[in-house]
Amino acid sequence: MTPDPLFENLVELYYRDLYRFAYGLVRNEADAADLTQQTFFIWANKGHQIRDQAQVKSWLFTTLHREFLQKHRREIRFSHQEISIVEDELPQVMPDTIQKMDARMLLDYLGRLDALYRGPLVLHYLQDLPYKEIAAVLGVPLGTVQSRISRGKALLYKMLAGPGDRDSREGSHE
Amino acid sequence: MRILASWRPGVDDSDPFFAEALAFAQADPELLWWVEEERARYAAIRGKLLEIEPPKDLARTIIAGRPIPMRPAWSGRQILQLAAAIILLAGVAFYWLRPGPRNDIATYEKYLTRVVAQGYRMSLESNDPARIRRFLASNQAPADYAVTAALERATPLGCATLSWNGNPVTMLCFRDRPGRDVYLFVVDREAIPKRTPNPSPRIEQFGDYSAATWESGGKTYVLTVRGEPDVVQSYL
Numbered sequence: 001m002t003p004d005p006l007f008e009n010l011v012e013l014y015y016r017d018l019y020r021f022a023y024g025l026v027r028n029e030a031d032a033a034d035l036t037q038q039t040f041f042i043w044a045n046k047g048h049q050i051r052d053q054a055q056v057k058s059w060l061f062t063t064l065h066r067e068f069l070q071k072h073r074r075e076i077r078f079s080h081q082e083i084s085i086v087e088d089e090l091p092q093v094m095p096d097t098i099q100k101m102d103a104r105m106l107l108d109y110l111g112r113l114d115a116l117y118r119g120p121l122v123l124h125y126l127q128d129l130p131y132k133e134i135a136a137v138l139g140v141p142l143g144t145v146q147s148r149i150s151r152g153k154a155l156l157y158k159m160l161a162g163p164g165d166r167d168s169r170e171g172s173h174e
Numbered sequence: 175m176r177i178l179a180s181w182r183p184g185v186d187d188s189d190p191f192f193a194e195a196l197a198f199a200q201a202d203p204e205l206l207w208w209v210e211e212e213r214a215r216y217a218a219i220r221g222k223l224l225e226i227e228p229p230k231d232l233a234r235t236i237i238a239g240r241p242i243p244m245r246p247a248w249s250g251r252q253i254l255q256l257a258a259a260i261i262l263l264a265g266v267a268f269y270w271l272r273p274g275p276r277n278d279i280a281t282y283e284k285y286l287t288r289v290v291a292q293g294y295r296m297s298l299e300s301n302d303p304a305r306i307r308r309f310l311a312s313n314q315a316p317a318d319y320a321v322t323a324a325l326e327r328a329t330p331l332g333c334a335t336l337s338w339n340g341n342p343v344t345m346l347c348f349r350d351r352p353g354r355d356v357y358l359f360v361v362d363r364e365a366i367p368k369r370t371p372n373p374s375p376r377i378e379q380f381g382d383y384s385a386a387t388w389e390s391g392g393k394t395y396v397l398t399v400r401g402e403p404d405v406v407q408s409y410l
Contacts, residue, residue: 005337006288011236013295019228033232040236053291053381095214103225125220127185150179157215 011040014057017128018064024122025068027111035071039064058129061137065119072115093161101160109159117152124149183213279366279394280378282338283387286359286396287380289336289345296347299332306333306346315342319360319393324409328356341365356409359396363389375410377403386410 015036022032042063050059098106110118123134135142177195186192199205298309303321311317315335328348336343336359344360375386375397384406386397399406 005285005339006292007240008237009289009294009336010292011233013293015233015236016228019232020223020226023226024223029229033229033235036228036232037236037239041239044240053288056292093215095211095218098215098218098222101222103222106219106222107226122223124180124182125216125223127182127220131180131186146180150176153179 014060021122025118035064038067058133065137093157113152113155117148120145120148121152183216282366283385287383287398290357290398294334296332297334301330303330310344316344316360338365357398360393363392363394379403
């Protein structure tokens, strides 16, 4: 196959961040790698349609999220649109508690959140995109993104502050 | 506090939506304490997320799996039409196929401009020109380059190493002023066989970017910056 320096540069540039986003969504290595690979596969077939090169990154994240939604439609369809109890204030969790935690354990907690909250929260922490683009990636209004981050973070902090029953899922009906 | 729950420290500080809440927190010791704790919590969680590394061979697998456009299923009539077209265009096709179309200076310039426009990952971030040269030399990338006088006055930000048809390309990044980044690419002259010797800079515009190309000391230089040709001219 003829090498394509542009494609290779694009992969090198974004595959780590896309993989982390995918991992935050699907919570396992194999599925995250599949989603990342599928995203670049779609780019190779359709990427030439993008006229504004500055939109490439946002396009890749949007495509990955769309692929995730298609593959996990059942999970999303039966998830709660709203959680019944929303904290007025974020629960207290000490930064040291998080620092001492293993990265995969943190993702395990994150993975117990409803898929509605996982995507916004992971993008919030990865800092790859401005909020307007996060809203476009997730296909929801900006206010909804911020409210999901706020609620998702409240649930995450609650779990981190007191793990309790690790088999229970927060804000999720998966 | 609800507003600041979606605040990204260091990223959203100047966003008016968050700036107002942050300013409000300055006057409330309890809230200020929470803001500082939240900053630490955010950094800790982000740090953990960035610890997640993809499988080592993922990039190679993606690149190897790049799809080749499918050959369409032709009907008999279409095959005949195609054959006739091939005969009529054979002479032109022969002319087109002789030179390696992907290895000319124009394709190279377009490639570099797209690298800048799409984004890039620095191999080394440093303001020290000597350190940048040492890094490039140790990575078998062109390091014996000459920087223009105007770029000497700009602040070096670092460098990246790229590849063009198997030849190492040096990418130097400079910041001249806030929001104005300038990129200088250096490759051995022989890496682009189809070119016209060009000691004087030739300027071309590619969309929002302009590029100046010249040769010197066995190297081909391409200087790229966002803006009209007069912007790139000011760095020569």
